[in-house]
Amino acid sequence: HWNQNLSSMCLCPTGSLSAMRFLTAVSMEQPEMLEKVSRELWMRIWSRDEDITESQSILAAAEKAGMSTEQAQHFLEKISTAQVKNKLKETTDAACNYGAFGLPTTVAHVDGKTYMLFGSDRMELLAYLLGKFRREVDGSCTYSPISQTLRFLKK
Numbered sequence: 001h002w003n004q005n006l007s008s009m010c011l012c013p014t015g016s017l018s019a020m021r022f023l024t025a026v027s028m029e030q031p032e033m034l035e036k037v038s039r040e041l042w043m044r045i046w047s048r049d050e051d052i053t054e055s056q057s058i059l060a061a062a063e064k065a066g067m068s069t070e071q072a073q074h075f076l077e078k079i080s081t082a083q084v085k086n087k088l089k090e091t092t093d094a095a096c097n098y099g100a101f102g103l104p105t106t107v108a109h110v111d112g113k114t115y116m117l118f119g120s121d122r123m124e125l126l127a128y129l130l131g132k133f134r135r136e137v138d139g140s141c142t143y144s145p146i147s148q149t150l151r152f153l154k155k
Contacts, residue, residue: 016045019052021079022062024088029075036065 019041027034040061044050051057055076062072078084098107098116106117110129117126127133 016052018055018079019058021084021088022058022075024091025075025078025081025084026062028084028087029078030067030071033065033067033071037062037067040065 023034023038023041026037041052041058044057044061045052052061059069059072059076062075063069067075095105095107098105098114100107100116100118102118104118104120106122106126108115108117108126108129115129124133
């Protein structure tokens with residue numbers, strides 16, 4: 001039974017290339033909408049187990065994020081252009097050059113240094129790098145899973 005159900009369990013059997021190209025087009029022309037549309041696509045696939053591979057799904061996500069139907073259709077039409085494809089390839093190459101190998105990967109540029117962080121469990125480390133880390137009890141830092149990494153970064 002397990003093998004028969006495996007394909008139905010796969011969230012994205014045809015990939016997310018169209019969604020990535022859509023987001024690239026948005027970032028090129030309307031970057032202020034990028035976070036909202038990205039978040040909605042993420043919610044569709046990871047929280048609601050909905051499709052992000054089909055054009056209608058991408059349009060629905062964009063509209064739910066606050067984009068007009070006309071704007072969303074405009075960006076959908078752009079996903080097949082060389083300009084969008086090349087920009088996504090450049091962005092992907094840049095991520096690979098930092099050492100990215102999966103998601104989420106975050107690159108932080110702090111005080112002239114570049115840090116590549118992988119995994120959602122690295123948010124405390126990102127907060128530390130950005131000067132927003134607070135984990136104090138009675139005025140002293142308590143132990144956290146990232147304490148060894150923080151000591152390494154201080155060197």
